[in-house]
Amino acid sequence: ISFSKTKKAKFSSQKSLVQIYTDKPTEVLTFRGMLPNPTIRIKRGENFDLEFTNRLPQPTIIHWHGLIVPSVMDGHPKDVIPANKTKHYHYKVDQSAGTFWYHTHPHARTGKEIYHGLSGFYIIEDDEEKRLNLPSGEFDLPLSIQDRRFDENRKLFYKDKEVPQDNNGVLGDVILVNATPFPYKNVKNRKYRLRILNSSSVRTYNLAFDGIEEFALIATDAGLLEAPLMVKNVIVSVAERIDIVIDFKDKRIGDTVTLKNLGFKEVSNLKLHPKYPDFDAKMDIMQFHISEKAEDTSSLPAKLVHIPRMKASEAVRTRTITMEMIAGGLWTLNRKPYDMYRIDERVKLGTTEIWELKNSVHMGHPFHMHGVRFQVLDRSGKIDFPTDKGWKDTVLVMPFETVRIIVKFTMPGLFLYHCHILEHEDQAMMANFFVE
Ligand code: C2O
Numbered sequence: 402i403s404f405s406k407t408k409k410a411k412f413s414s415q416k417s418l419v420q421i422y423t424d425k426p427t428e429v430l431t432f433r434g435m436l437p438n439p440t441i442r443i444k445r446g447e448n449f450d451l452e453f454t455n456r457l458p459q460p461t462i463i464h465w466h467g468l469i470v471p472s473v474m475d476g477h478p479k480d481v482i483p484a485n486k487t488k489h490y491h492y493k494v495d496q497s498a499g500t501f502w503y504h505t506h507p508h509a510r511t512g513k514e515i516y517h518g519l520s521g522f523y524i525i526e527d528d529e530e531k532r533l534n535l536p537s538g539e540f541d542l543p544l545s546i547q548d549r550r551f552d553e554n555r556k557l558f559y560k561d562k563e564v565p566q567d568n569n570g571v572l573g574d575v576i577l578v579n580a581t582p583f584p585y586k587n588v589k590n591r592k593y594r595l596r597i598l599n600s601s602s603v604r605t606y607n608l609a610f611d612g613i614e615e616f617a618l619i620a621t622d623a624g625l626l627e628a629p630l631m632v633k634n635v636i637v638s639v640a641e642r643i644d645i646v647i648d649f650k651d652k653r654i655g656d657t658v659t660l661k662n663l664g665f666k667e668v669s670n671l672k673l674h675p676k677y678p679d680f681d682a683k684m685d686i687m688q689f690h691i692s693e694k695a696e697d698t699s700s701l702p703a704k705l706v707h708i709p710r711m712k713a714s715e716a717v718r719t720r721t722i723t724m725e726m727i728a729g730g731l732w733t734l735n736r737k738p739y740d741m742y743r744i745d746e747r748v749k750l751g752t753t754e755i756w757e758l759k760n761s762v763h764m765g766h767p768f769h770m771h772g773v774r775f776q777v778l779d780r781s782g783k784i785d786f787p788t789d790k791g792w793k794d795t796v797l798v799m800p801f802e803t804v805r806i807i808v809k810f811t812m813p814g815l816f817l818y819h820c821h822i823l824e825h826e827d828q829a830m831m832a833n834f835f836v837e
C-alpha cells in the first residue's frame with residue numbers, strides 16, 4: 402500500500418487461514434487477511450495515516466522498526482490497545498530512504514506474534530535515491546526471511562516442549578521467504594535490487610548465492626551506503642536489513658541462481674537440540690530462474706549518498722550496557738529484569754553519546770534501539786561486518802565482544818532498547834530510555 406494525502410489505510414490484526422503449502426491452509430495472524438502482509442511504501446515528507454484495530458483476543462500494538470517518530474506513535478509495549486479497540490497512527494515521515502519494517506510489540510508476546518505472521522515491510526523513498534536510478538518497480542524485490550516449524554497438518558508451532566533451548570531462541574527447519582517455503586522467482590537477465598529482512602526469531606543468516614559470485618551491498622538498516630560495496634556474502638542477524646544489487650546479465654535463459662544461507666556460528670558453546678537445524682546449518686533459501694532477456698536501463702552509481710561520520714569526540718558521554726544471563730536463566734541488559742514503566746537511561750535531547758555494548762556470554766545478541774539511527778564506532782571482535790559501514794538501528798554483538806555505537810538523540814520521549822532475538826526481548830533483555 403502506498404500513502405498519499407487523500408488515503409487513510411486500515412489494518413486489523415486478525416486470525417486468518419492462508420495457503421502456505423498447496424495441500425492445506427495454515428492458521429496465521431495477519432493485518433489484512435493474507436500473507437505476506439502489505440508492503441508500505443511512503444515518500445519522505447508524506448504523512449503516514451493508519452487506523453489499526455486489534456482483532457486479537459489479547460492486547461497488542463504495532464511498532465515501526467527503524468522509523469524515528471514521536472514516542473506516542475512508536476508502539477511501546479505500555480501503549481498496547483485492548484481487543485477490539487482502535488489506534489490512530491499519524492506522523493510525518495522525515496528520514497532518508499531505506500528498508501524498514503513493522504511488527505507488533507506487546508511485552509512477552511512479540512516473539513509469538515511475529516512468528517505467526519504479524520510483520521511486514523515499510524519502505525521509505527526520497528528524491529535523492531530516485532536520482533540514482535537504481536533498479537525499481539518490478540526489479541525491486543523485498544524479501545522477508547523467516548525460519549519456521551510446521552507439523553504434519555501444516556500447523557505452525559512455536560515453542561516445542563521437548564526443546565528447552567527454545568528459551569534461547571526458536572530455530573525452525575523450514576525457511577520462508579515472504580511466507581512461502583523455498584520459493585522461486587522468474588527474473589530477467591539484468592540488475593535487481595533485493596531488500597532483505599531477517600524477520601526470524603533467532604537465526605542469523607550468512608547470505609550468498611550459488612551461481613553469482615559477487616553482488617553489491619548498497620544499503621544497511623537505516624539507509625544507503627556511501628558507495629556500493631562488492632561482497633561475496635553478508636551476515637544478517639535478526640531485524641537487520643540489507644539492500645543489495647545483483648546482476649543476472651551474464652546468465653543465460655534457463656539458468657538458476659540460488660540464494661542460500663552458508664550458516665553462521667553465533668554461539669560458542671551452547672548445546673543444541675538435534676531436532677532442528679543448528680545455528681550454523683547450511684540451507685537453501687530461494688531460487689531465481691532467468692527466464693527472459695531484458696534491456697537494463699537502471700544504474701549502479703559508484704557514489705550513492707553522503708554519510709556524515711560521527712566522531713567519538715562529539716559524544717558527551719559513554720554508557721555501558723551489558724548483556725548477561727542472571728540466576729534463573731533470564732536474559733537481561735545490565736542484570737535487570739524488564740519493567741516497562743521504569744526509565745533506565747535518561748538522555749539529553751540533541752546530544753550525541755557512545756553506547757558501549759558488552760556481551761559477556763557465549764551467544765551473540767542483535768542490539769536494537771527505537772527512535773534513533775546510529776553508527777558503529779568499533780568492535781573488539783575479529784569479524785569485519787560490511788554492514789558496520791552504514792546507518793544502523795540493529796547491530797550484532799558477538800559472544801564476548803564489545804561494540805561501541807555512536808548515536809544522536811533527535812526525538813524526545815520514551816523509547817526502547819533491546820536484544821532483537823525475540824525470545825530474549827520477551828524475557829528481560831529490554832529497557833527504556835527517555836530523551837528530554
Ligand atoms: Cu523490531 Cu523493538 O523492535
Ligand code: CU
Pocket residue numbers: 464465466467769770771
Ligand atoms: Cu524497533
Ligand code: CU
Pocket residue numbers: 732765766767820821822825826830
Ligand atoms: Cu539476546
